[in-house]
Amino acid sequence: MIHVLDHPLITDELTRLRDPICPTPEFRQRVRRIASLMVPAVTANLQSTVVPCTTPLEITSGKTLTHSVVLVPILRAGLGFLDGFLDLIPNAAVAHIGLARNEETLKPEPYYIKHPPSLADSEIIVLDPMLATGGSAVEGVRRLQAAGATRIRFACLVAAPEGVATFESECPDVPIFAASLDRCLDSRGYILPGLGDAGDRLFGTAGTC
Ligand SMILES: O=P(O)(O)OC[C@H]1O[C@H](OP(=O)(O)OP(=O)(O)O)[C@H](O)[C@@H]1O
Numbered sequence: 131m132i133h134v135l136d137h138p139l140i141t142d143e144l145t146r147l148r149d150p151i152c153p154t155p156e157f158r159q160r161v162r163r164i165a166s167l168m169v170p171a172v173t174a175n176l177q178s179t180v181v182p183c184t185t186p187l188e189i190t191s192g193k194t195l196t197h198s199v200v201l202v203p204i205l206r207a208g209l210g211f212l213d214g215f216l217d218l219i220p221n222a223a224v225a226h227i228g229l230a231r232n233e234e235t236l237k238p239e240p241y242y243i244k245h246p247p248s249l250a251d252s253e254i255i256v257l258d259p260m261l262a263t264g265g266s267a268v269e270g271v272r273r274l275q276a277a278g279a280t281r282i283r284f285a286c287l288v289a290a291p292e293g294v295a296t297f298e299s300e301c302p303d304v305p306i307f308a309a310s311l312d313r314c315l316d317s318r319g320y321i322l323p324g325l326g327d328a329g330d331r332l333f334g335t336a337g338t339c
Pocket residue numbers: 204205206207208229230231232236238258259260261262263264265266267293319328329330
């Protein structure tokens with residue numbers, strides 16, 4: 131299931147972000163702000179447990195998160211999303227999955243994975259700005275499931291319908307949260323209208339390789 135977060139502050143940021151002349155420092159800041167703006171919706175149904183709560187005046191009851199949160203940026207571009215989530219979920223652990231999409235086959239090629247030893251009792255939020263063909267998101271989720279994760283959600287900036295369809299059929303239990311559902315993919319697998327290559331725009335590497 132896809133949740134498109136149609137909030138005026140998010141769409142304002144995204145509209146400015148799409149502009150090809152948005153410079154790298156501004157691009158990073160806008161991605162970070164959108165990530166923070168997405169957090170309440172992405173986490174709205176996290177499970178809570180009732181606990182005793184002592185105030186300076188009396189004992190009452192409160193609620194804390196039942197499960198620890200693990201944020202999983204898909205490298206590189208997912209790192210751009212990370213700080214906006216950590217700003218609001220500072221106790222989260224961070225796992226990393228390195229995937230590079232092969233420009234000819236459009237298949238993700240794994241190069242790194244590091245996560246806490248046990249994921250079975252955690253709430254996992256996978257972060258990647260772009261859901262294009264869906265190959266990277268599916269590969270990331272499969273690796274986390276293989277490591278024992280069961281409670282997984284996926285957050286992105288921009289999703290393409292083709293990637294959403296693939297992801298929903300391969301990972302039917304993983305909800306998608308997106309700032310925008312765009313129109314389609316072009317012949318090179320880029321999202322239209324999209325925002326170009328998110329990793330290159332975040333890290334200033336366009337045209338360097
Ligand atoms: O849905 P897909 O077709 O798999 O494409 C999306 C992936 O492509 C981009 O990463 P890329 O492989 O370019 O790596 P980068 O983040 O290091 O630039 C993007 O950040 C996603 O991870």
